Amino acid sequence: MxxxxxxxxxxxxxxxxxxxxxxxxxxxxxxxxxxxxxxxxxxxxxxxxxxxxxxxxxxxxxxxxxxxxxxxRGGASSAAEPAKKAPLDLGLIAYFALWYLGNYYYNITNKLALNAAGGKVGFPMTLSSLQLGVGAIYGIFLWLAPDARTKPTITAKDLLKMIPVAFCFMGAHSASVFAMGMGAVSFAQIVKASEPAFSAVLSQFVYGKPISKAKWLCLPIVIGGVILASVKELDFAWSALIAACIANCFAAVKGNENKKLMETAGLKDRMGSVGNQFAITTVLAFLLSIPVVAIREGSRFGEFCEMAKTTPAIWKNLVASGLWFYGYNECATLTLKKTGAVTQSVANTAKRVIVIVGVALVLGESLDPIKMLGCSIGIGGVLLYSVIDSIVAKK
Structure with missing residues (x-):
């Protein structure tokens, strides 16, 4: 035993x-x-x-x-009789656990850092940029550490092609942090759940990739759920609503641009791994965020440094949220790589529900019945949107 x-x-x-x-x-x-x-x-x-x-x-x-x-005993199998599959994929279970745990703790530490840095009148852009910086340092460390990760062999042209994806990644992350700073984490997550609606519109009318009628019919459910969940939040979270919608736009563009990028001949081989791709994207996103920070909050950067010196909760939660953000995103990529489309949809939906409820309980945020009903309708619509084509095809 x-x-x-x-x-x-x-x-x-x-x-x-x-x-x-x-x-x-x-x-x-x-x-x-x-x-x-x-x-x-x-x-x-x-x-x-x-x-x-x-x-x-x-x-x-x-x-x-x-x-x-x-x-x-489950070791090497002979050619005549192939080994039976293990009843549990412990590696996949570990990826799921780390993905959910990382996302959960990222949202908590991110909100704590935002609150400690002044909340709505604080430094959301500075914090989001420094979170990317923490992830960039960790990604570079993995390349330099012995036997940690093989370095990519990309060219300067590859880096230029990755800039649109990195910029959208930076925009989506920064807007999400801003939304969480302006309102409740649960509310920002509910609005972000409507990302498929933005992706559908962009795919159909900008990238020329038509969406099925079944998917279009699911979008009113998603949007209706978000509106219902917003009823109790509109008096103080307009900025959070707008910021979360901007994050959805960036995320939708990033998804489409990433598909185009991966069609580049030989790029996957030069990258070497999914981890390298995410590390390079994070480094580029951090560099692209610096001018935005300088424009928006550069005049107050000295104030932020003084606040961080006197308030350890800022830099402690900043470093923690940066590491959790990098870690859970890479775990999510590895998890989704080992599963099918339906499993991906269910996993994403379950993750969002866990984060909304769990973070709200820990941080004492509102769980009004109408808000939760709207959340259930919206996220249920997202799940239906993700699997509707496979359901229709089976029939």
Whole structure:
């Protein structure tokens, strides 16, 4: 029992380290096993095994028996009889857990940093830029650290092509932080759930990619739910509503631009991994955010530095939110890469519900029945929008 528990823990740790860009885990285990078997073949034991008649058993028989035993216990499988799939994918479970946990703690630490820095009259653009800076430093660290992550081999032309995606990524993140600073986190999340409506309009009329009629029919449900959830918030959260809508616009453009970018010949190979792609995007987004910070809050940057010196809650939650933001986004990418479209939709919907309810309880935000009804309708509409085409196709 202790051995089984230890193996399970090692599997989760290996998956977790992979999610945050670290190599190792299962590869090292396989390497060690291969080395051990090789050593056994070259240096047989001085005391050889014998059968019940006292005859010595050859090493090839022993090795076959060992191979069979490994196959039974979930190790290497023979060509004649493929190994059965494990009932649980511990790596995928770890990705889901880290994605949800990271998103949850990001929203909490982000809101705490915003409140400590002055709330509605504080420094949302400065905080969002520095969060990207924390992620950029972490991404660069993974390239420099030994055996952490292979460096990309992209060209200057690749970087230029990535600028539109990075700019939209920066815009979506900054507008989201601004929305959370102006109103409740739960309200900003509800409005951000309507992103498919913005994406549908852009895909149809700007990028020339038509959306099915079934998807169009789902959009009134999404928009209606957002309006209903906004009824109790409109007296103080107009700025949050507008900022969240701007974030949706940036996110929708980013999605379409990213699809175009990934069609560039050889770009995926030069990037090397999804983690490298996200790290490069984060670094570029941070650099692009600096001029925006200078224009909007540059004259008050000295005030922000003094406030951060006297209020540890600002820089502590700033660093924490930056790391959580980078980590959960990479875990989300790894999770969605291992699952199908329907699973992605359900996972995104479940994540948003958990964040809305959990953060509201922790931060003492309003959970008015009408607000929650609108939230349920809007997020349910998003889920339906995501899977409606597959449902219609089956019929």
């Amino acid at each position: 202790k051995i089984s528990t230890s193996l399970a823990v090692l599997s989760v740790v290996a998956a977790s380290s992979s999610a945050f860009g670290l190599n190792g885990g299962a590869k090292n285990l396989a390497r060690t096993t291969t080395r051990a078997v090789g050593a056994f073949q070259k240096n047989p034991a001085m005391v050889q095994p014998v059968d019940i008649q006292g005859n010595r058993i050859s090493s090839s028989v022993v090795l076959n028996d060992v191979s069979d035993a490994i196959a039974v």
